Amino acid sequence: MISDIHIGFSHPMHFERGKNYCVEAASGIGKSSLLHFIGGFRSDYIGTITLDQRDIRDFTPRDRALLYRIELAYVFQDLRLFPNLTAFENVQIVNQQTSFRSEEEIRALFEQVGLSDKWDQPARILSWGQQQRVAFLRALCQPCSFLLMDEPVSHLDDANARIMADIVTREQAQRGFGIVVTSLGKTLPIHYDQHLTL
Numbered sequence: 001m002i003s004d005i006h007i008g009f010s011h012p013m014h015f016e017r018g019k020n021y022c023v024e025a026a027s028g029i030g031k032s033s034l035l036h037f038i039g040g041f042r043s044d045y046i047g048t049i050t051l052d053q054r055d056i057r058d059f060t061p062r063d064r065a066l067l068y069r070i071e072l073a074y075v076f077q078d079l080r081l082f083p084n085l086t087a088f089e090n091v092q093i094v095n096q097q098t099s100f101r102s103e104e105e106i107r108a109l110f111e112q113v114g115l116s117d118k119w120d121q122p123a124r125i126l127s128w129g130q131q132q133r134v135a136f137l138r139a140l141c142q143p144c145s146f147l148l149m150d151e152p153v154s155h156l157d158d159a160n161a162r163i164m165a166d167i168v169t170r171e172q173a174q175r176g177f178g179i180v181v182t183s184l185g186k187t188l189p190i191h192y193d194q195h196l197t198l
Helices: 031-039 061-071 087-098 103-112 128-139 158-175
Strands: 004-008 013-016 020-024 048-051 072-075 146-150 178-183 194-197
Touching: 004 031, 013 020, 013 178, 020 031, 031 048, 031 072, 031 146, 031 178, 061 072, 061 087, 072 128, 087 103, 087 128, 103 128, 103 158, 128 146, 128 158
Parallel strands: 020 178, 020 194, 072 146, 146 178
Antiparallel strands: 004 013, 004 048
């Protein structure tokens, strides 16, 4: 399991497993890019990013596959759902690879976030806030050392943001992963060990 992530460029940062971080910045400053760099989705940066002191640029394709399967879970800002698949099918895409949760557990999570009636509806007809919750549940269907969430509550009301916060806090207590959340202003309402600004 990865225990720390070190960012060694213009804004040095250090993330430790088990702790919570909020990265704040204005639109277009690089919050999404930072999370893409950490996962190796992009490499157009100057400096270094290390996972347990190993440079992400040195990871082989197999290393990256394992990274995405068991180390890093993402809620992307653009969500990356398949529009023609149902809400459940979008979650199950990850769960089929990890076998991390039973269908009963996934149904219970849908109930908790208020989407039990959207289970079999195509993602394309869901509101953006509903899609955010589906993407969140998908990220919870894999083991991880770090959960990286890019503006995860931007389209949620306060009540739904608190529900998401309660779920992720409970999951973290059970599993011990670190949390990195980016924010443009509205922030996932959990305790943060550190607030960072780009």
